[in-house]
Amino acid sequence: MPELPEVETIRRSLEQNIKGKTFMGAEVFLEKMVKGVSPLELNSELKGREITRIDRRGKYLIIHLTGGIAMVIHLRMTGQLLYCSPEQEKVRHTHIIFKLSDMCQLRFADQRQFGKISLVSVRELDNFPGLKGLGVEPLGETFSREFFKKELRNRRTKIKPLLLDQTFIAGIGNIYADEALFRAMINPERIASSLTPREASRLYLAIRTVLQEGIENKGTSIKDYVDGDGNKGSNQGNLRVYGREGEPCVKCGKEIKRKSIGGRSSHFCPKCQKL
Numbered sequence: 001m002p003e004l005p006e007v008e009t010i011r012r013s014l015e016q017n018i019k020g021k022t023f024m025g026a027e028v029f030l031e032k033m034v035k036g037v038s039p040l041e042l043n044s045e046l047k048g049r050e051i052t053r054i055d056r057r058g059k060y061l062i063i064h065l066t067g068g069i070a071m072v073i074h075l076r077m078t079g080q081l082l083y084c085s086p087e088q089e090k091v092r093h094t095h096i097i098f099k100l101s102d103m104c105q106l107r108f109a110d111q112r113q114f115g116k117i118s119l120v121s122v123r124e125l126d127n128f129p130g131l132k133g134l135g136v137e138p139l140g141e142t143f144s145r146e147f148f149k150k151e152l153r154n155r156r157t158k159i160k161p162l163l164l165d166q167t168f169i170a171g172i173g174n175i176y177a178d179e180a181l182f183r184a185m186i187n188p189e190r191i192a193s194s195l196t197p198r199e200a201s202r203l204y205l206a207i208r209t210v211l212q213e214g215i216e217n218k219g220t221s222i223k224d225y226v227d228g229d230g231n232k233g234s235n236q237g238n239l240r241v242y243g244r245e246g247e248p249c250v251k252c253g254k255e256i257k258r259k260s261i262g263g264r265s266s267h268f269c270p271k272c273q274k275l
Contacts, residue, residue, distance in 0.1 A: 052064045
């Protein structure tokens, strides 16, 4: 699933291409990809509306349009948003094509078909299911070192599932949680409230560092992720534990382990991240 760095990279690449353009219509080939409106309503509501800006909230993309309307997009597991010329061959599993005023297209492809697109009044964005209740942005000003330390003190859950809890911190997924915990030398099964102030500080810095590196490297392309231009990211070459089960730790040489924690696969070094 695209995480914060991947969604932010998509946002930036799309903003360069489609901001200021006008939607001329939408063709929907798989109705279930659109939530809350019919394909005909999506087409009529979008037609003639200009794209004023593109925001990101957690793992959600929000395309703001004239007339106080926003299109909310969640890519889920395998969703892709691609800016293409009409002549460009469609990738497999292309389910929606948005026609733009520059004669190009914005295409939504999704192999697993879990992604969703909704139209929402801007006034109702804060109450939109999924956006409502999201935690702080880990690269925003609200996510301070002191805020993080304070929040951890009363959390009796394991630290890895907590980092994945979108009501706690928005945008972190399996890849960047594993990488941050390794950088901070914290075992993913540690109880959050057991972290010392020094450990909490290390983890705070590690979270921000791995996310910023992910954005700088234009995302982690392991399976399906590409940016809005169809280009893969390069952050997969920067991973130190995620996906490296059985390989030697880059710090100590010990074999990287993988374990299910809270129903999610976790990669860690048993020596550098002692429980």
